[in-house]
Amino acid sequence: MTNERRVLIHNDKSALAASIAARFLTKVVDLLDEQERVNIVLEGGRVALDVLTQINANPARDTVDWARVHFWWGDERYVPSGDADRNDAKARTALLDHIDVPESNIHPMAAPDSGLDLDAAAEAYAAELAEHAEGSIALPRFDITFLGVGPDGHTASLFPDHTQVLEKSAFVLPVTESPKPPSDRLTLTRPALNSSQRIWVEIAGAEKASSLGLALAGASYSEVPIAGIKGRRRTVFFVDKEAAAEVPENLIAQTY
Known part of the structure; x- marks a missing residue:
């Protein structure tokens, strides 16, 4: 286990989006050669949408046995x-409606029209995660978790100096005072995200350079939440040149 x-x-x-899409398809095919199912955690940022669109457009899309792939979310409005x-x-619009993935493999977080209030929705998602647990903790084996980063360093719906970012035991939490609208959200916690085998962070734009630089320099995760996120095997920051302005030289693996 490299923990890179x-x-x-x-x-x-x-x-950036095209490269992530190609890598994703190759990695999923490889993983399905090694294990029965693959669990993917999606995010909702603008780069993430571009990546899903590129996956859908890639000729290799249909080489994946999507019936063995499950999709989860890191957070939801x-x-x-x-x-x-x-x-x-x-x-769904960008990818899921276009591939042969069973509806039972898609695991959205609850909405207000489900009849659940925000607290109950968080409990329901935690229960669904537990139903698909594959190890000693009440979570699926997250093979690839996609995350974005805000200019303030937030990731998923874990915001600087908010109580959710400090959570050490629960896997899903309600958020009621998000600094970004809407104020009510659901989010996976740091323990849940850090259970992932691989975390792929997608970042574009000069406005993200400072938070990325701080995270990689060892900033406090209570102040820069993405700084506290690390996959069990590997954490890769996929960034464009604008976002990379403050990246330490020793962490740059390859330049495109």
Whole structure:
């Protein structure tokens, strides 16, 4: 188990998304050769949407046995089902509606119209995760977890100096005072995210350079939440040149 942390720099946002999509398809095929199922955690940022669109457009898309792939979410806006602001709705439009993945393999977080309040929705998602647990903890084996980063260093819906970022035991939490609208959200916690085998962080834009630099320099995760996220095997930061302005030289694995 290598527990690597590396940065891959790409020329621009378009090259970034295409590269991640190609790597993802290759890795999923390889993983399915080694194990019965693969669990993917999706995020809802603008780069993530581009990546899903590129996966859908890639000729290798249908080489994946999607019936053995399960999709989860790192966080969700607590707005009605099908709302365009929901991360799962964006993922369906960009990719999931176009591939042969069973509906039972898609695991969205609950919406207000489910009849669950925010606290109950968090408990329900934790229970669903536990139903698919594959090890000693009540979580599936997350093979690849996609994460974005805000200019403030937040990831998923873990925001600087908010109580959720300090959680040490629960795997899913409600968020009621998000500094980004909407205020009500659901999020996986740091312990849940850090159970992932591989974390792929997608970052583009000069406004992200400072938070990325701080995270890689060892900033406190209570102040820069992405600094506290690390996969069990590997953590890769896929970034464009603008976002890479403050990346330590020794962490750069390859330049595109």
